[in-house]
Amino acid sequence: MRxxxxxxxxxxxxxxxxxxxxxxxxxxxxxxxxxxxMWNDPHARKSRKKLGKKIAKAAKKHR
Structure with missing residues (x-):
């Protein structure tokens, strides 16, 4: 039964x-x-902005 x-x-x-x-x-x-x-994600926008600044700084440094 059980x-x-x-x-x-x-x-x-x-x-x-x-x-x-x-x-x-x-x-x-x-x-x-x-x-x-994914493109409009706030975190992705922030990281793209940071990466852009980093690339611009590196390009300025190597001139």
Whole structure:
């Protein structure tokens, strides 16, 4: 009897898990949209700005 309850509980949990996962929407983005989001990311902008300053400083130094 105990084994039967454990098996039923396991089946219920697995069914619940699949049910929860089934209604998730899949959002597909184009590569262009992904690239635009990465380009407009504030952290990426800041790092590009820092890199630009670093390159300008190095170019000024080597003249």
């Amino acid at each position: 084994n039967r309850i454990i098996v039923i509980a396991a089946i219920v949990l697995i069914g619940f898990w699949f049910g929860v996962r089934a209604n998730r929407t899949v959002i597909k983005q184009s590569k262009g949209e992904t690239a635009r989001k």
